[in-house]
Amino acid sequence: MTAWLRQHRQAVVSALKRLGLLNAVVIGVALSLPAGGYTLLESLRGVAGRLALDTQLSVFLRPEAKRADAEALGKLLRADPRIARLRFVPRDEALKELAAVQGMPEVIEALGRNPLPDAFVVTSDPASLEALAADLGKLAGVAHVQADAAWARRLAALAAIGRLALWLLSALLGLGLVAVTFNTIRLQILTQREEIEVSKLIGATDGFIRRPFYYLGLLQGLAGGAVALAVVGLGLWLLNHQVGELARSYGSGFRFAFLPAGDALAVVLFAGLLGWLGAQLSVSRHLREIEPR
């Protein structure tokens, strides 16, 4: 057991000595593209959800409708299986919400009375949204159903394309990482050719010879992942500097958030795994070519 641990420690030490900073930077910069894209998309998803990505319908009642009519309609809507969530917005509350918007109190005061009807905000899945809107429009007491369906769907489609593009980019750059590691390990094997040959001659097992290269691939991947996170962090810091100012002018505290800890860890571990894979491929291909003669 101690001998086993000692051999692994030796392998790690020898791998650390050969770890090139430049390779880690190359890998890190490449990985920062998908990692950064993912971070931005996740941040934007929070905002888009608040806007309308959750595919909502606004059902406005006739202005003359009484509270009792609204309650009856509410019961009817609650029974509809297509409706995932239902929120009643009484006209007084709607007015209060409107009054909170800058510049609006003066407008409301000029009107003299509350022009807003009672309303329901209905959340449904995008597929049944249009049919639902048509059905709700036919109900008694409903004046107007406003569906931002087309817009919501377009935004959702755009986000889906963005995510797909990120996946493709991740796959491509992941492949690139494997290739970079493959080549680094190949060069390393070539420079250590003599040592490998002598080691084989005096009784080193294949496992002993391979181990430092596996660790080198793994460490290089991990270091690349860490560099990617650093690049993303730095990029966000710079972006937030500008975005914060823009958001403040709209009275919003929006900032791009860094990756959650779990996702950040996943990026580093995934990079490490790909590095290990590249080393594995390179070693199995190139080490057998070195046989003492």
Place this chain on the structure above:
Amino acid sequence: MVSFSAVAKRYPGGQEALRSVSFALEAGELAFLTGRSGAGKSTLLKLIPAIERPTSGSVIVNGQNVGALKRGAIPYLRRNIGLVFQDQKLLYDRSVFDNVMLPLAFSGQAPREAARRARAALDKVGLLARERSNPIQLSGGEQQRLAIARAVVNRPALLIADEPTANLDAESAARILEIFIAFNQVGVTVLLATHDQALIQRHGGKVLRLEAGKLA
């Protein structure tokens, strides 16, 4: 310890290096392998640690049929054989001491014990004072002695050397030979390839003479 029976080795391309070679070395024996360049001495030596495999016949080392060994078993065979090459195969990117430490790294020795053994091996070949030097700073004879230290540091039962005294002046060559004889005297089986008849006559021991791939 080592036994060849009807061993033939033909290289790809049809060149026949060995033809029906049979001999046996007992444990603790000292033997010289002689013959002209190209007679097949190196090929014969390479068959023992499975650097080459016989085309036919059997090579038995320590009771193991080397020709039939699986790839994974070869390192363990080699750990029990000390190999000294004509071109030493030293590593010039590390010190004399670290060259001798190399075989101990595979066997997972405790560092203190490994260092003690490495120094003991260097002491036996008279290079203890040079442990911090780079092998490139050593003379030809010293480099060959370093190669011997590396070969014996794992205390193998069998020591094989291919022309260890080639390219050395008479005094250095005699010293190298003395070292091999000293190991033989403590029970190590030694097989030396050489074309130096004078050395052989001085020391006695079994002589295997190869002529065009056959034992004469």
